[in-house]
Amino acid sequence: MLDIKLIRDEPDIVKQAILDRGKDADVTDVDGILELDSRRRAILVEVEELKRQRNVAGEEIAALKKKGEDAGQIVERMREISERIKEMDAEVREVEARRTELMMDIPNIPQESVPVGPDESANEEVRTWGKPPRFTFEPRPHWEIGEALDILDFKRGAKIASARFTLLKGAAALMERALINFMLDIHTKEHGYTEVFPPILANQESFEGVGQLPKFGDDMYWCRDDNLILITTAEVPVTNIHRGEVLAEEELPRKYVAYTPCFRREAGTYGKDVRGIIRQHQFNKVEMVKFVHPDVSLDELESLTANAEEVLKRLGIHYRVVCLSTGDLGFASSKCYDLEVWMAGAGEFKEISSCSCFTDFQARRANIRFKPASGGKPRFVHTLNGSGLAIGRTVAAILESNQLDDGRVVVPTALQPYMGGMTLIE
RNA sequence: GGAGAGAUGGCCGAGUGGACGAAGGCGCACGCCUGGAGAGCGUGUGGGCGGCUUAGCUCCGUCCCGUGGGUUCGAAUCCCACUCUCUCCGCCA
Numbered sequence: 001m002l003d004i005k006l007i008r009d010e011p012d013i014v015k016q017a018i019l020d021r022g023k024d025a026d027v028t029d030v031d032g033i034l035e036l037d038s039r040r041r042a043i044l045v046e047v048e049e050l051k052r053q054r055n056v057a058g059e060e061i062a063a064l065k066k067k068g069e070d071a072g073q074i075v076e077r078m079r080e081i082s083e084r085i086k087e088m089d090a091e092v093r094e095v096e097a098r099r100t101e102l103m104m105d106i107p108n109i110p111q112e113s114v115p116v117g118p119d120e121s122a123n124e125e126v127r128t129w130g131k132p133p134r135f136t137f138e139p140r141p142h143w144e145i146g147e148a149l150d151i152l153d154f155k156r157g158a159k160i161a162s163a164r165f166t167l168l169k170g171a172a173a174l175m176e177r178a179l180i181n182f183m184l185d186i187h188t189k190e191h192g193y194t195e196v197f198p199p200i201l202a203n204q205e206s207f208e209g210v211g212q213l214p215k216f217g218d219d220m221y222w223c224r225d226d227n228l229i230l231i232t233t234a235e236v237p238v239t240n241i242h243r244g245e246v247l248a249e250e251e252l253p254r255k256y257v258a259y260t261p262c263f264r265r266e267a268g269t270y271g272k273d274v275r276g277i278i279r280q281h282q283f284n285k286v287e288m289v290k291f292v293h294p295d296v297s298l299d300e301l302e303s304l305t306a307n308a309e310e311v312l313k314r315l316g317i318h319y320r321v322v323c324l325s326t327g328d329l330g331f332a333s334s335k336c337y338d339l340e341v342w343m344a345g346a347g348e349f350k351e352i353s354s355c356s357c358f359t360d361f362q363a364r365r366a367n368i369r370f371k372p373a374s375g376g377k378p379r380f381v382h383t384l385n386g387s388g389l390a391i392g393r394t395v396a397a398i399l400e401s402n403q404l405d406d407g408r409v410v411v412p413t414a415l416q417p418y419m420g421g422m423t424l425i426e
Numbered sequence: 427g428g429a430g431a432g433a434u435g436g437c438c439g440a441g442u443g444g445a446c447g448a449a450g451g452c453g454c455a456c457g458c459c460u461g462g463a464g465a466g467c468g469u470g471u472g473g474g475c476g477g478c479u480u481a482g483c484u485c486c487g488u489c490c491c492g493u494g495g496g497u498u499c500g501a502a503u504c505c506c507a508c509u510c511u512c513u514c515c516g517c518c519a
Contacts, residue, residue: 044476048488055488058500062444078499246473375455376483378473 001103001211001365007033017109020326022118029102036099040092047088050081057081104214108361111298111335115325122325123338129309130318132342133401141345142399143276146172148407149425152277163274164266164281171425172395175411176284178418179391180259183286183311187388191307193257193288198237200260201228206240209366211332211358218267230263234287235385242291242381243366249373252381253292253300257388260285277392278350284391290384291368294360297382298335301357305337308353308388314414317397318342320349334359337386341393345400352393355386 007014011034015027057078064070110116115124133139146152151172157165168176187193207213207220207229221230231237238258247254262285266272273279288307292300305321312319324336333356340349360380363369369378402410409425416423 041476044488048476051488054500058444061499065444075499080499082499 001361002106002109003360003364004033004037004099004103006109007103007106008037013109014106017326018107020110020116021107021329022327026105029106033099033102033106036095036102040095040099043088043092043095047085047092050085050088054078054081054085104208104365107329107331108211108334108358110326110329111357113323114329114335115323117325118327120325120328123328124323124325126321126323126337128318128320129313130316130342132318133344135344135403135405137405139345139347139400139403141276141343142396145345145399145403145407145409146277149409151425162281164279166277166280171419171422174419174422175395175398175415175425176391178415179394180284180286182314182415182418183388183391184257184259186311186314187257187286187288187307191255191257191288191310193255193307196238196241196256196258198231198234198241198258198260200231200237201226202231202236202240203228206236206243209243210236210239210362211365212236215331219265221263221265231260232264233262233387234258234260234285235289238287238289239362239368239383239385240366242368245368246378247291247368247370247381249293249370252370253290253296255291256289258287258289260287277396280392283393286388286391288386288388291363291381292384293370294379294382297357297359297384300382300384301335301337301355304384304386305339305355308339308355308386311389311394312339312341312352315394315398315412316414317394317401317412319352330354330356332356332358332361334361339387339389341397343397343400345403350393350397352397353387353389356384358383358385 002014007030011030015030018027018030057074061074061078064074115122117123143152143154147154149171151168151170153167153169157167160167184195188195201223204213204227207217212220212232220232223229237260238256241256242254261282263282266279266281269279277283288304290300290304309319309321319339319341322338322340324330324333324338329336336354336356338351339353339355341352342348343350359382362383363380368381368383370381371378398412398415399409402412404410411419411422411424
């Protein structure tokens with residue numbers, strides 16, 4: 001959520017941001033908010049004056065009664081005022097609710113350094129690492145490799161659950177587990193993150209706190225009987241660790257890393273990535289989340305991205321870093337780098353991590369603040385998060401990058417200790 | 427799932443329908459005291475919204491005692507619903 005003061009003072013900046021983002025655009029909402037906001041304040045001034053009168057009268061009544069005198073007249077007068085207050089309070093509540101509703105749908109303001117453009121075609125490649133592997137044969141996509149090795153079983157995954165669920169067997173299951181440990185170890189032991197294992201179901205407030213509700217409920221699995229939702233990413237529970245809290249400035253930055261399964265209905269992606277394990281309803285992910293001081297959030301985005309990149313470097317997988325354009329930027333994000341890994345079999349780059357700075361957008365929704373060390377009022381922290389990395393896609397990338405002409409797959413050296421010394425999948 | 431208890435300021439803890447947001451204590455901050463520290467003494471110690479002024483960090487108002495409603499001229503205090511925590515029983519990885 002944006003600061004109402006920003007919308008008041010700089011409505012044109014907000015409108016421009018909405019236009020730059022393209023698709024969610026409805027600039028008239030800003031005017032609607034401004035109107036409701038001034039209505040709200042006008043009523044507030046009036047009703048607070050009435051409340052003041054009520055408080056004064058209350059003291060008078062108490063004093064009169066103490067003296068044993070009759071306060072009937074004042075009471076009678078106050079009865080009317082109270083009635084009026086009740087009406088106006090309800091009005092304020094209603095106006096406020098409508099204002100908040102509109103505000104919840106306004107996306108974050110992109111950073112100035114974010115390229116302006118309508119969609120992913122305007123994204124900017126920031127850097128690349130490594131080179132695409134060369135083959136003396138036609139490299140195959142991971143689903144062919146996986147089925148041939150009998151480690152990816154799509155048919156049975158579908159039988160057990162539905163399409164876009166995959167049964168991992170043998171070396172694939174082992175690699176999945178190994179990658180989780182491998183990544184967690186890097187981030188906890190070398191990058192200074194604290195490991196957490198959060199609830200995999202979260203309530204509605206938690207989803208609202210990170211900006212996934214009310215807008216994107218269609219993509220979630222709801223347990224309606226219990227009013228809980230399967231998390232779409234660890235960002236949801238981990239960011240909400242500090243919902244409603246005031247941290248000490250000295251506690252910043254707070255850095256967490258979590259492995260969790262993630263669940264997405266992938267509504268509206270029919271026909272996209274239908275083969276393989278790129279787009280699944282259930283997938284594993286290691287996620288980094290940071291709570292930082294507002295002054296350093298963009299630096300923290302760079303280091304967060306570097307932390308994610310480190311995993312790919314250790315695994316020796318070719319990738320590039322892309323700065324998303326305004327049109328491709330997530331709703332809550334002010335700046336975002338995607339790490340795209342080279343899928344040797346498919347011959348294209350695929351997103352494997354998304355590292356975002358949300359400035360105070362999530363913190364305002366989730367009410368996460370810090371107390372400045374120099375004193376003064378609490379301020380909103382800035383939040384960031386990034387995958388480090390999506391596990392399934394990493395498996396796919398390894399299978400495709402490290403395949404041999406006979407169908408076997410070389411286990412990356414760095415991962416071998418995590419797979420019981422296995423060097424080759426055959 | 428059944429039965430019961432409870433939710434007050436950073437923490438502990440009192441609280442009557444009407445007294446700067448609330449006794450007391452702890453903690454914390456500043457000051458005094460001290461050669462220094464401690465003790466002691468003194469002062470202070472939350473947040474949201476809004477107004478004025480256009481920035482007072484020591485202005486004014488309003489709201490906040492789990493959350494949301496209700497009763498009342500007035501509610502932390504009475505009523506209702508919900509949420510959470512704790513104890514016991516049952517079931518269970």
